[in-house]
Amino acid sequence: MADQDAFIDAFARFLDKVVHDHERATSSDAGELVRLLDAHLGSPAVECSIVTERLPPWRLVDADAVLDALAGAQGRVVGLSVDRRQRDVGLRSILAGRHGPVGVAPIDHISMPVGPGEERRVVSRGLRLLTWGGEPVAVLQSAADPEWDREQATLEVVGASAETVDAFLAEVRRRMTADSVLRGQVMTFRPHGFESMLGGVAFVERPSVAREDVVLPDGAFERLEQHVLALGAHREALLAAGQHLKRGVLLYGPPGTGKTHTVRHLVGAAEGATVLMLSGNSLGAVRDAASIARVLEPAIVVLEDCDLIAEDRDMMGSPDSLLFELLEALDGLDGDADVAFLLTTNRPDLLEQALAQRPGRIDLAVEVPRPDAAARRRLFALYARGLDLGDEAVGAAADRAEGVTASFAKELVRRTVLAAAVEGVPAADRHLEAALDELLGDRESFTRSLLASGPSMHEGRPRGSRGRSHHGVGEEWIDEDGNGHVVLGGD
Template identity: 50%
Template structure:
């Protein structure tokens, strides 16, 4: 609808509503609604009902969203839809106590919100996931997004990190909501687009301050460099309620990750114990790449038969990844094997 006039008659009261859609080509990027009535109270009520319906029936409510820009550079910010991932706890290889911490602060608060509010407890909260690259911070966010089915999720990454105010505005309007800020260390020193601005991290903390205590909004920050965030967060206590460290997988976790990533791939695991010993200090990303390389080594010998990875293929792939020639590759996978 680009332009429409709605005439309403209720008893002796006459009301007209003018709806005009956005016209970016004319410099008007927003939709507008104007209401006039023979009765001022009716006009006020109609405007309030339209506003309420627009929020309640918003097409973005309950969706997974991120900010983008128009392809041809008109400079307009756009909300983009993403599919909600399907990820169970069995696909998230974390220490049991670590997973419990994350679930309690994010999922359980949402689940028990009525009781918490009745007891005078606030719902807005902040969670920081920190640890070296490749330990599963993004994967954990995907799990949380999967778990909070009816929650609006707003993701801020890369070039959209400066749109903190817009993301928080959407979260307030479409709560329950989760605002995800990945690589939060990038905003610790970034002072935005204009001289004299505070670092974007302080803008985020100000936005968190501006939320009502009963606002059902959770902020999830991830970072590889908690040391860059700590001074700012410590100066504004209570904005982040829980900091959760995600560590490099131990031997048991590496075994679980191996089983997870192999999927339906046939692998000879007779030498797996040796592989696990040699991969101390690696990340989940390293193990995923190890299996992919082993499958590539096996492919020429398999022919038209289903792919089958031998113990020699697995060992050869590991030798290749641990070779000094692949030092940069290991670093990119977030791994420094012991």
């Protein structure tokens, strides 16, 4: 027992010596970086106030631009000689000497997108030395690095005065929001790393779809424009009357009827608004999208085919959890947030119960049905624009193609042009008629279903019969009413 106690005492003295020798070594040679920092601050950095600001990866580019502006021509950035693969490399650990003497090295940079086809060279790890408000301040700027368990970017701010550090960070936050590169952009989320990415956010060009190119039922277009676009213009009047600005809009109807086309017009017309477009797997990022939209309002959050949330159990667990995320995002914003949630769905029946149980999330629901005869004529004329086709021929084709969608009309005109190109002649009425005969023929029944135009109206089914229509998202029963219109119903 005595031998064991002696061993423990000896081992404890050994550890004390190791720690003492290490502290003496680091205190006598803290490294060039710490000496440079001490000289800039005018006092030992280890005794100064340090505040760490954690940022989502996409916000580093905003921080980089703001810090460059605040530093001005007199600012300086130096690199660190510490290997990025070392864990927990931060200002506190460097000052504590946990990485040995740290020298000055070349600055690490990464390229980050700031818009479609545009990039900015950003400091991914470097120590900024600057003066703000007459006081010396330093910032260790570090990018996120998931490969080495750094899920967030960080700014570690050090200064001799805690008040100066706090005020400096407050100004950085304010400018990052006011001058964010994301403000006014159109973006989407992607689940993995691709080009043009900004921490999971990808920039896309703002679409341009003219109003006259959108064919909707009478009055629908005006309701959408007023609710999505015009409401923000009356912000002060609404808020003064105690009314909220956030709103939810649902576009519903069969596939291929023009919901996405309508969304593209609204997004293009919302000049200056920040737009976040989610679909497929990226629907799981609705909470992040709502957070960005709140910061960068006025904003629109688009959720295409949101019925997938209620069907797909593989995206982020159970569909109920994703639907809950969506409803929480709709409900979680403050009333003064100028944010519009614009949802599209092929299957409103899958969402109706959940939305009805939590009223107020959707303020406007607009149906985009299969086009009637007048709408089909407008669609066929729209897609045939620029071709030398007769008005009578286009109108007759629209009348023959009862029950089809905009997708059908678009494919019909494409086949018309292709047939003429094969012959080496301009598109003519006979090419349109031949293409329509082909698409309405028995051999193209499945093609018609893929174009969301049913197996359908041209196969001799009696009115009111029931048949399967494959719409790409599950299956639906379809009925025809007495006017020959398709009526959707649940299984």
